[in-house]
Amino acid sequence: MxxxxxxxxxxxxxxxxxxxxxxxxxxxxxxxxxxxxxxxxxxxxxxxxxxxxxxxxxxxxxxxxxxxxxxxxxxxxAMTLKNAAAGLARGxxxxxxxxxxxxxxxxxxxxxxxxxxxxxxxxxxxxxxxxxxxxxxxxxxxxxxxxxxxxxxxxxxxGGVGEPADATAAGVHAGILATLDHVFGSSDVAGRHFVIAGLGQVGGRLARALAAGGARLTVADVHEGKRALADELGAEWVSPADAHRVEADLFVPCGLGGVLTPEVVQELRVRAVVGAANNQLAERDVARMLRGRGIAWAPDFVVNAGGVVYLDLASAPGIGQEELDRRIAGIGDVVRAVHRDADAAGITTLEAAERLAAARLDAAR
Ligand SMILES: NC(=O)c1ccc[n+]([C@@H]2O[C@H](COP(=O)([O-])OP(=O)(O)OC[C@H]3O[C@@H](n4cnc5c(N)ncnc54)[C@H](O)[C@@H]3O)[C@@H](O)[C@H]2O)c1
Incomplete structure (x- = not known):
């Protein structure tokens, strides 16, 4: 270096x-x-x-x-891992x-x-x-x-490709469906209860998509102004400090990173965590704690790669919308593989995702 x-x-x-x-x-x-x-x-x-x-x-x-x-x-x-796990020719x-x-x-x-x-x-x-x-x-x-x-x-x-939040939200949505399937044996969101912390560009889009699919939503944001979206979607509002304590099916962190501390993990009352926020683990060992509690965590750098996939591929010549949609939906396949590999090898999903990225990096060397 x-x-x-x-x-x-x-x-x-x-x-x-x-x-x-x-x-x-x-x-x-x-x-x-x-x-x-x-x-x-x-x-x-x-x-x-x-x-x-x-x-x-x-x-x-x-x-x-x-x-x-x-x-x-x-x-x-994390970007090295994200780009490699997403199969991009990018460092x-x-x-x-x-x-x-x-x-x-x-x-x-x-x-x-x-x-x-x-x-x-x-x-x-x-x-x-x-x-x-x-x-x-x-x-x-x-x-x-x-x-x-x-x-x-x-x-x-x-002449640019614009902001990537739509693609990021679509990728997180694919990761949510794959995780639901892994945990509950069905990817149907109808009737499932999601807690979304952070109703910004990505969290707001996800909230709309999940509500449209018939999900029950509890939402939180540090900006009180986001209550309007909660009301529009018929979602329950909870304070950001209490969001992770809500009993639900999935916790969806879409604010800033570091949200999954050892203390937060002990208080979670969900079966899985899948969200857009970067660097969710406050420390590496938290991945092991989540596994120990039987909570399926979809690694952030796998789940939130839709934006970078979009930015990379939409700028490339000859890539149409259909191919883009296919690649972003493919994030769900990667998430599925990560959960499966982690269970099969008795390792954390973090380790499983890192192995997948490392294999792609090794193949390029
Ligand atoms: N936008 C993208 O395409 C993209 C791509 C990859 C990763 N991400 C990551 O996803 C996360 C959200 O991105 P975004 O573009 O939606 O950002 P944003 O700034 O539009 O939205 C973040 C929202 O979270 C809220 N928030 C912040 N801290 C919070 C907390 N502790 N509890 C509840 N709400 C909180 C903010 O008030 C804001 O409404 C970030 O971590 C970002 O790095 C975003």
């Missing part, structure tokens, strides 16, 4: 606890201060073994820039723009941050392609595009 550190980020006041204890195994990590925005920008390229790294750009608040670095390292590693990478705690970005500074991000991506010479993620959008990607060609998910009216 080579770490490019140019120029120094905000003055360090000592080593911060959020950095992972183990050294990263990334190919390249760029840490830079955006000359226009003054913000710390991190681009982490975990692997290009399967092709150009692909992963979104996150603009988020962090207490300290090392928290943003730790996030970028974790998220880019794993991620970029993070760090908004210091207590600051807000006005429109001009956000625009500047996107130009800075574009320069950072361009400086890696094509090792990494960026896209939207939490805190960014197709419109912001078109600003990045002013500085680099290595960006996808531009607005449709600029």
């Amino acid at each position: 080579s770490i490019t550190h140019a120029p120094a980020p905000s003055p360090s006041n000592g080593v911060h606890a959020a950095l992972p204890v183990e050294a990263p195994d990334h190919e390249r990590v760029l840490i830079t201060r955006g000359p226009r925005s003054g913000l710390t920008i991190i681009v982490a390229v975990h692997s290009t073994a399967l092709g150009q790294a692909l992963g979104g750009a996150r603009v988020w608040h962090y207490e300290h820039w090392t928290d943003a670095l730790a996030d970028a390292l974790r998220l880019s590693q 794993g990478g991620k970029s993070v723009v760090c908004i210091p705690a207590g600051e807000t970005l006005d429109e001009a500074r956000r625009h500047d941050a996107m130009l800075d991000l574009g320069d950072a991506v361009e400086s890696l010479g094509g090792a990494y392609m960026t896209a939207e993620d939490v805190g960014t959008s197709a419109e912001l990607m078109s600003v990045v595009h002013e500085r680099t060609e290595h960006v996808c998910g531009l607005p449709a009216d600029e």
